[in-house]
Amino acid sequence: MYRTADGEEIFIVDGHVHFWDGSPGNQLNRYAEGWVECFYNYHKNLSPPEYVWPLEQYQRYSESQMMKDLFDEGYVDVAIFQPTYLRDFFTNGWNTTEQDAVIKDKYPDKFILNSAWDPRDEDAGLKEFEDKVKRYGIKGVKLYTAEWKGDSRGYKLSDPWARKYLDKCVELGVTNIHVHKGPTIWPFNKDAFDVGDVDDAATMYRDAGLRFIVEHCGLPRVEDFCWIAAQEPNVYGGLAVVMPFIHASPHYFAEVLAEMLWWLGPDRLLFSSDYALWSPKWIIDKFMAFDFPDDIKQKRAVSLTLEDKKKILGLNAAKLYDVEVPSKAGFQVAVPA
């Protein structure tokens, strides 16, 4: 819970956190090393210097560190685990549902456990996914479409097997589909970050009740993402990666946020730190202190009220995941159609 100077309580849902193992002992190959190096540079590049960890700590942080950073110091009330498997790179996976479930068991009220699926696992994966949903009470999945698997360098939501998995999500009531677009998807000669397949899926599964949360708001293809989000009321923007720009390039952050508010409005944006890429405390502190600079206010006619901040920081996600919000911190949020 974040408390304003006036004593107002703001309920925080961190929409995207990890408990990963990138330690050398878990690395299978040079791709694993490249993965950790890249993540670490993201962390170093956009964090304020006092929040930058040594590499060893970043590769494998402790449970107590995470609990402190998220809940003791980071204002977070509920955090959503978004697993990313990467079994081709890491012996035990990077961050799996099973690993996250151990933590969720210890702190059932603090975490929401999401799972993942991969259409290339076909029938066997479908069965495994169903088992996980039933075992853990899963309501959301994170899909990393650029994940390598054998010779394959990624998949699209429009693939026939992806459709079967989305059908399964409908059947099982797994309604929150977090999509993370990464680079290097097949075919190599096309735009790797293209979000067109999300558009098709969002249209196709709108009436069935699936919601598509596009992580980092489709960046670096915000032009396509905004267009899709404007057409599809069941498309949301996850602010992972966008938020930390509030420190490194605040004016640019303002410009992106203005664009998001223009196209999606304050009801379809979800805060996330992407912990341990970044730590929620400093992001939330800066976001609460944030207001649009005059030039953007003038040109774009945008505003960001305290109510908008509350929605983005927690109430929108709470609604998607049926999280109960303490009455003092909440208010009636209009349900997007």
Added chain:
Amino acid sequence: MIETAAVISELAVVAALRAVTDPELDESLVELGFLDSVHVDTAEACVEIVLRLPTFWCAPNFAYLMAYDAREQVLQVPGVRRVQVVLKDHMYSDEISVGVSAGQAFDAVFPGQADGDNLGELRDLFHGKAFGMRQEQLVRFLLDSGLTTSEVVGLRLADIVDTSNQHGLRLQLGNQALLLRGGAPLARAYLERRRRVGLDQDGSALLITDRDGQSLAAEDLSEYLQCGRRQRISMTFNALMCKGLLDTRYDLDLNRGR
């Protein structure tokens, strides 16, 4: 007769590389810091250029385009017969370095990973985005300078009188000669990209059109500009991210004014 090798200028090599842009960022790879080093071997008429990118994972298609363009540009430098391109610290360092140095097409280096058109379509897509972004900046400048939307969409190429005047952009608007402070670099950048996407260079051609050369209606301009703005936001994201990551990865201090 003894053939003496021409002396290859390292400066000329770097100057040639300034013309190569990262298609996603619309900036020169030299400015971006992607050029790690240049080695000239005059006796062999050979140049080796070493490139580096912000991450191990940077999309191989864009990496290939840049490395390929870099080789093509340096081959134009007087005295150069052979260009060796080395892409370091990348997931496909070996494939890209070997393939580009041999002048191979992308789909020959990654058989079965590309579908059909090599990289032409991708290159066109991003040239178009860069066009939209540079155009948006110029048009906003013109509107902020007091031109009306009808005036902007009615401008002809010949109405741009001078883009190299240090005091500003010289523009002919009907029978009125204007000097718009600060607009010359925006106009230069736009005209360069306009030429690259292959639009009509005749003085009577419309200055502000869509990327296929179709005229725009004054009342549609503001919606059209929104699209350019979104492209600019994406490109800015890429540029900030890529520069920051490159600095972090190689411990650079390029004073980029962040």
